[in-house]
Amino acid sequence: MAQRDGDGTIGKALSVMDQVANFGRPVKFSELLDGSEFPKATLFRYVQALTNQRMLRFDPDRNTYAPGARLMRLAHxxxxxxxxxxxxxxxxxxxxxxxxxxxxxxxxxxxxxxxxxxxxxxxxxxxxxxxxxxxxxxxxxxxxxxxxxxxxxxxxxxxxxxxxxxxxxxxxxxxxxxxxxxxxxxxxxxxxxxxxxxxxxxxxxxxxxxxxxxxxxxxxxxxxxxxxxxxxxxxxxxxxxxxxxxxxxxxxxxxxxxxxxxxxxxx
Amino acid sequence: MAQRDGDGTIGKALSVMDQVANFGRPVKFSELLDGSEFPKATLFRYVQALTNQRMLRFDPDRNTYAPGARLMRLAHxxxxxxxxxxxxxxxxxxxxxxxxxxxxxxxxxxxxxxxxxxxxxxxxxxxxxxxxxxxxxxxxxxxxxxxxxxxxxxxxxxxxxxxxxxxxxxxxxxxxxxxxxxxxxxxxxxxxxxxxxxxxxxxxxxxxxxxxxxxxxxxxxxxxxxxxxxxxxxxxxxxxxxxxxxxxxxxxxxxxxxxxxxxxxxx
DNA sequence: AAACTAAGTTTCACATAGTGGAACTTGTTT
DNA sequence: AAACAAGTTCCACTATGTGAAACTTAGTTT
Known part of the structure; x- marks a missing residue:
């Protein structure tokens, strides 16, 4: 079910996107970390970059990540x-x-x-x-x-x-x-x-x-x-x-x- | 209108996604290249990686790129x-x-x-x-x-x-x-x-x-x-x-x- | 058909950009 | 207040991504 990568940083970052999307609900960083092939610091940087880019949305109250709004415009x-x-x-x-x-x-x-x-x-x-x-x-x-x-x-x-x-x-x-x-x-x-x-x-x-x-x-x-x-x-x-x-x-x-x-x- | 980056490879690749999406129609590689800040080889590699990842769809008949199906699942x-x-x-x-x-x-x-x-x-x-x-x-x-x-x-x-x-x-x-x-x-x-x-x-x-x-x-x-x-x-x-x-x-x-x-x- | 041109693809020496172990900071539990 | 867990930063190292230039098609022109 996991999306195999192979396209360098781009593929890896997108595999994180899939991972978040597959949760079906907002997800905590630590939840992503378990079951991630990436080390903590690396995953953290991906998630940060993706959030900056509005591909992920971070909820500061609950400390969770969810797929972001930019996806909707692109998908349109x-x-x-x-x-x-x-x-x-x-x-x-x-x-x-x-x-x-x-x-x-x-x-x-x-x-x-x-x-x-x-x-x-x-x-x-x-x-x-x-x-x-x-x-x-x-x-x-x-x-x-x-x-x-x-x-x-x-x-x-x-x-x-x-x-x-x-x-x-x-x-x-x-x-x-x-x-x-x-x-x-x-x-x-x-x-x-x-x-x-x-x-x-x-x-x-x-x-x-x-x-x-x-x-x-x-x-x-x-x-x-x-x-x-x-x-x-x-x-x-x-x-x-x-x-x-x-x-x-x-x-x-x-x-x-x-x-x-x-x-x-x-x- | 252009999406400013700043998040390394991830941001740059996504700016290419925006560029493709903004065309509003399937677009040729050369069209992307004019008006791209990236050199030919670099842009080419991005577009290739994104196509592999099904974030872009390549039409071999017309030699064009369009936003891909993976976006729709993520956007959902x-x-x-x-x-x-x-x-x-x-x-x-x-x-x-x-x-x-x-x-x-x-x-x-x-x-x-x-x-x-x-x-x-x-x-x-x-x-x-x-x-x-x-x-x-x-x-x-x-x-x-x-x-x-x-x-x-x-x-x-x-x-x-x-x-x-x-x-x-x-x-x-x-x-x-x-x-x-x-x-x-x-x-x-x-x-x-x-x-x-x-x-x-x-x-x-x-x-x-x-x-x-x-x-x-x-x-x-x-x-x-x-x-x-x-x-x-x-x-x-x-x-x-x-x-x-x-x-x-x-x-x-x-x-x-x-x-x-x-x-x-x-x- | 040879010569030209433009578009797309590959190469490769180079250095920037990404890596990840470990240390640190913050917040929560006992 | 100590112990623990979650989240964030550091930094030396090198793997990854870079891009000028060379090459290979495909499409036109002479």
Whole structure:
């Protein structure tokens, strides 16, 4: 789970960022120190520099560090430029209106699923997933839909990084099971989540592919077994497919404006 | 506008991140090099390390760099831990439903306004589409509402960093005008945006203050002169005030769970 | 097709910038 | 008041990052 470095000071400092982020709550210096590969003085300097840079926020009352505000501005730029979300937005709006269930847009990042956008069901069910949230690839609809269309080299490297943690009784248990499932998804062009990540949560997922077959991301419609079933969900496939193709088409065309200096953002 | 460094390699690398983010579009290496303080080889190594770390994404087809996906996961953690947004969420939902207009939640970051959440009345949340966006402090409702409650030391440092760019005829022109406005806001407990940032866009803004008077953020309700006017907007002040106080109260109590080891996030 | 040009990448001698053991300071517990 | 833990600073050492220049592509021009 730890982010291996290798890029000198930059990599090491970023591994500290990950460490802080993974705590999921403000964390004391000493807590970071245990479980850190770095000696006290070194870690201290990193944390100090990162705090100066507002990549971390220090709470003087509680003596804790948390991920800082600068990340949000940078991430906003990442979201606009490196994700499908801005392109996909109108299409997802439309899909969500038609199907009336939760819609997710995800991309593959570092062998994990990164959710980049979401539309809530009209009658939302308890479950939180937001832009920026990450999840496992081997047991989510969007995850498997993307894995199914990776080239073999990338795929085996990604599979090697899966934990195969058994979230529910239906969670796929190992590479063999996963590969069988992926073959099926490849054949059908879409896949399901059969309560593999959370009990009673099911979904249909559809990859978003370039004309040449490169995987850009995935779309899914999520619901719960208390409300519907897989057979009913499968009926949404044509809508999903249409949406996915529309997004892929636009992603191809989309070029950023070539006007160089035109930042109107004041101050 | 450039992010001054001073924290060794970490600060320098992050200044490159800002530079890339500020372009607002994927950028070529040579474009970064012009307007960079770093020599070619040095910049190259930074960009390479950042790309390895997925802080930048390299597009081999177009030879361009853009902010990378890792930022989004980190920012998600920042949003959850270092912003008022998770606490404020239900209150903002409620407010947005009552007033039926656009609601913003913002914090002060580095002398700028950082929007951390938003409600669009009809449309649901798309997280980083608005959250993470930055804007000027001296000519927005939320910006001025926060500046009004800073201590003098911080305030003068922040004012020194304002550009006083003239967005519209009503934009405040200089420190004197701004300070007069801030005094008024301090007296009333709330402030307006009188088309100071965008023509025809007006808002009422309310600070979110701790019991001891420290500024946590600000709330605003935004509308347009085609639909309403300031006098009508002022009628919303009691609702805004109630919401702001509710958020402040919760922010005080809110402590992250003290359970140390309980990460259930698989893989 | 050879000659030119610009963009991107690698090299390598050099010194700056980062390292980390240990000592110190501050705050908390017995 | 002594003992302990957490956080911060010091400083000699050298690993790391530096950047001018050389090289290698890729894209144009003659």
């Amino acid at each position: 730029a990442a979201w606009e430029q490196s994700s499908l979300a801005p392109i996909a937005r109108p299409h997802i709006d439309r899909l969500s209106e038609i199907v009336g269930e939760t819609v997710h847009l995800a991309q593959l990042d570092n062998a994990q699923v990164l959710y980049v956008d979401k539309r809530n069901a009209t009658q939302p069910i308890a479950m939180f997933s937001e832009a920026g949230k990450v999840g496992p690839a081997y047991c989510t609809g969007v995850g498997k839909a993307m894995l199914a269309f990776l080239d073999e080299d990338t795929l085996s490297s990604v599979i090697a990084q899966q934990s195969f943690h058994q979230f529910t009784p239906s969670t796929l248990k190992n590479e063999t099971e996963l590969r069988a499932e992926l073959a099926e998804i490849r054949a059908n062009g879409y896949g399901f989540d059969r309560e593999e990540h959370e009990p009673s949560i099911i979904c249909v997922a559809m990859p978003i592919l370039t004309p040449r077959g490169r995987i850009l991301g995935a779309l899914s419609v999520t619901s719960s077994t208390t409300r519907t079933n897989l057979a009913a969900m499968e009926k949404l496939v044509p809508e999903l497919s249409k949406t996915s193709q529309a997004i892929a088409a636009e992603a191809q065309d989309w070029r950023f404006p070539d006007i160089n200096k035109s930042q109107t953002m004041g101050a | 953690a920042a949003w959850e831990q270092s912003s008022l947004a998770p606490i404020a969420r239900p209150h903002i939902d409620r407010l947005s439903e009552i007033v039926g207009e656009t609601v913003h939640l913002a914090q002060l970051d580095n002398a700028q306004v950082l929007y951390v959440d938003k409600r669009n009345a009809t449309q649901p949340i798309a997280m980083f589409s608005e959250a993470g966006k930055v804007g000027p402090a001296y000519c927005t409702g939320v910006g001025k509402a926060m500046l009004a409650f800073l201590d003098e030391d911080t305030l003068s440092s922040v004012i020194a960093q304002q550009s006083f760019h003239q967005f519209t005829p009503s934009t405040l022109k200089n420190e004197t005008e701004l300070r007069a406005e801030l005094a008024e806001i301090r007296a009333n407990g709330y402030g307006f945006d009188r088309e100071e940032h965008e023509p025809s866009i007006i808002c009422v803004a309310m600070p979110i203050l701790t019991p001891r008077g420290r500024i946590l953020g600000a709330l605003s309700v935004t509308s347009s002169t085609t639909r309403t006017n300031l006098a009508a907007m002022e009628k919303l002040v009691p609702e805004l005030s109630k919401t702001s106080q509710a958020i402040a109260a919760e922010a005080q109590d809110w402590r992250f769970p003290d359970i140390n080891k309980s990460q259930t996030m698989g893989a």
